[in-house]
Amino acid sequence: MLKIDNLHVKLEEEDKQILKxxxxxxxxxxxxxxxxxxxxxxxxxxxxxxxxDGYEVTEGSATLDxxxxxxxxxxxxxxxxxxxxxxxxxxxxxxxxxTFLRTxxxxxxxxxxxxxxxxxxxxxxxxxxxxxxxxxxxxxKRPVNVGFSGGEKKRNEILQMAMLExxxxxxxxxxxxxDVDAMRLxxxxxxxxxxxxxxxxxxxxxQRLLNHIQPDVVHIMAxxxxxxxxxxxxxxxxxQEGYGxxxxxxx
Amino acid sequence: MADTAVQAKDHTPTVxxxxxxxGALDARLAALTLPQGGFAAAARxxxxxxxxxMGLPGPRDEYWRYTxxxxxxxxxxxxxxxxxxxxxxxxxxxxxxxxxxxDGRFDEAASDDLALDGVEILxxxxxxxxxxxxxxxxxxxxxxxxxxxxxFATLNTAAAPDGLLIRVTGKPxxxxxxxxxxxxxxxxxMWHHLIRVEPGAELxxxxxxxxxxxxxxxxxxxxxxxxxxxxxxxxRAIEAKVGIGHIFARVAARAxxxxxxxxxxxTMMRNEAVIDIAGDDAVAHIxxxxxxxxxxxxxxxxxxxxxxxxxxxxxxxxxxKKVLKNGAEGVFQGKILVKPGAQKTDGYQISQxxxxxxxxxxxxxxxxxxxxxxxxxxxxxxxxxxxxxxxFYLRSRGVPRERAIVFLVLSFLADALAEVEDEAxxxxxxxxxxxxxxLNAVQ
Numbered sequence: 148m149l150k151i152d153n154l155h156v157k158l159e160e161e162d163k164q165i166l167k168x169x170x171x172x173x174x175x176x177x178x179x180x181x182x183x184x185x186x187x188x189x190x191x192x193x194x195x196x197x198x199x200d201g202y203e204v205t206e207g208s209a210t211l212d213x214x215x216x217x218x219x220x221x222x223x224x225x226x227x228x229x230x231x232x233x234x235x236x237x238x239x240x241x242x243x244x245x246t247f248l249r250t251x252x253x254x255x256x257x258x259x260x261x262x263x264x265x266x267x268x269x270x271x272x273x274x275x276x277x278x279x280x281x282x283x284x285x286x287x288k289r290p291v292n293v294g295f296s297g298g299e300k301k302r303n304e305i306l307q308m309a310m311l312e313x314x315x316x317x318x319x320x321x322x323x324x325x326d327v328d329a330m331r332l333x334x335x336x337x338x339x340x341x342x343x344x345x346x347x348x349x350x351x352x353x354q355r356l357l358n359h360i361q362p363d364v365v366h367i368m369a370x371x372x373x374x375x376x377x378x379x380x381x382x383x384x385x386x387q388e389g390y391g392x393x394x395x396x397x398x
Numbered sequence: 399m400a401d402t403a404v405q406a407k408d409h410t411p412t413v414x415x416x417x418x419x420x421g422a423l424d425a426r427l428a429a430l431t432l433p434q435g436g437f438a439a440a441a442r443x444x445x446x447x448x449x450x451x452m453g454l455p456g457p458r459d460e461y462w463r464y465t466x467x468x469x470x471x472x473x474x475x476x477x478x479x480x481x482x483x484x485x486x487x488x489x490x491x492x493x494x495x496x497x498x499x500x501d502g503r504f505d506e507a508a509s510d511d512l513a514l515d516g517v518e519i520l521x522x523x524x525x526x527x528x529x530x531x532x533x534x535x536x537x538x539x540x541x542x543x544x545x546x547x548x549x550f551a552t553l554n555t556a557a558a559p560d561g562l563l564i565r566v567t568g569k570p571x572x573x574x575x576x577x578x579x580x581x582x583x584x585x586x587x588m589w590h591h592l593i594r595v596e597p598g599a600e601l602x603x604x605x606x607x608x609x610x611x612x613x614x615x616x617x618x619x620x621x622x623x624x625x626x627x628x629x630x631x632x633x634r635a636i637e638a639k640v641g642i643g644h645i646f647a648r649v650a651a652r653a654x655x656x657x658x659x660x661x662x663x664x665t666m667m668r669n670e671a672v673i674d675i676a677g678d679d680a681v682a683h684i685x686x687x688x689x690x691x692x693x694x695x696x697x698x699x700x701x702x703x704x705x706x707x708x709x710x711x712x713x714x715x716x717x718x719k720k721v722l723k724n725g726a727e728g729v730f731q732g733k734i735l736v737k738p739g740a741q742k743t744d745g746y747q748i749s750q751x752x753x754x755x756x757x758x759x760x761x762x763x764x765x766x767x768x769x770x771x772x773x774x775x776x777x778x779x780x781x782x783x784x785x786x787x788x789x790f791y792l793r794s795r796g797v798p799r800e801r802a803i804v805f806l807v808l809s810f811l812a813d814a815l816a817e818v819e820d821e822a823x824x825x826x827x828x829x830x831x832x833x834x835x836x837l838n839a840v841q
Contacts, residue, residue, distance in 0.1 A: 225796035241812025255796035
């Protein structure tokens, strides 16, 4: 599904290399987690894959089902099936959550040559999915993320994911700022979306999220590269021992 | 003597080819047909005298520092071809009394009957003997000449041939909708509305449409105790249009004045609002959302507001938002004057511009002048660009860039649109704004 090969990325504004030959392959249906110390380039990876301005790819490639992501606009990547759940979802006052969501859903459908959802069908769908995430109809009516608590913002991200039905979901520290209950709700939402033709890349600092969303593979990222990969036990090892020994071991 | 000579020199326009102000006024007046007779005759004569005393603004006039008065000084309007077809009607879903003006003249045949319970409607061109109108005509305009002179309003009082005279005694079941249409290329439209809302009465006035190659409008609004006036205008100018409009309001105790304008296009546009809050516990809100695109023709739009608090426990709000691109220019001059004794005043003013490119500019001159010691007044002004993070967030969900910018523009304007209280009217404004943004105002 997602294939990243020898990816080198630097910041456009300063001559600073962030990703230094990152390679990663996530087959369809799998959940991969990336852990790593601050500054290892985890968020940069999520932004580069989703097409945020300010980064320059100097070498390497990233493809989704064989299609190069790096040549596409952010909205084209979204229509191709990529989704990034933001660490800090953006507040947009004056734009209704529902209006935004419906525009996004239908823009993607249109871009893929599918029929747009009618207001009635959309409403039915969004209400059902919102209920599963315990998002109230009142929250749906509010402007995008405005006045939402940290947990509500993250649940709103998962609602968008559920509505847009991407095939490749990247979750950037979705657990940050969540209490135990909110983490369970968000994780349940994600687990409900797991399917043989949908993959996840979960970026996190903490192992506890991985108790809820169980990964097939855990990668350790340091200094712009994947330095070690393994099963879920790798996350436990990090939790117990920290990164020090692990990084020393891989040099 | 030397001082006098220097001063005289200072008042001489330095712009090449500009006529002297006195000569300019003579030429301006010579090109007009001044209305004769009728109930407003005395007020018009008075206005003419006042106008001759003040003259037209010259290029050194401080109050005209950011906007060029010459298009308004010019004796003739520059012709602009009337576009094919009129604007798609707005407020179609609302029950309303529609009154049509063509090039600034009331068109009886195209309008609904002037009958609405709780309202008395006459027209300036025809009215005779409306005592309240004779008392009001030109009065608020004349009172609004201090401390700053507004000669184009005085010119309007002297020369406007038509307008509506609306006296509200009750709570009419529906709003009055004034629709402006254009008929001739060189139309130099001038109209003057009088609105008197009696104690406890209410009126909603809607205004839409295009009105002449050049326009000069005055609305005098006199609100008695506990009266309410809601004004919502959607003004789409033809790109090269020049226009100046004044609204003068006197707000008595417990009365409410609320005005919102959505404006797009115009090469040289100036809207002045002069609001005198004269009675205790009164409210005055004025807001505008402006879209300026300098692509097809230069765009310049100036909102100049002067709110005077002369009573206790009154609230005023000014909310002005401008979206500018392709070298468009936006101006805001807003003042809150709190007179001695106007205690517990709550005055708020915000002016903001969203610049969609680096060639556009916004000039803001916010002013507070406070002579009471127990008041709350704040003002702010910002100029910014599209928020890259918000733009990326929307695009990352599959919303195309153009549509994402429309969302962010709507988001920017939301505070101004929130000033439209009636939900059905606000929905209509949103719809129209969305159409304008999608069609041509944003790339």
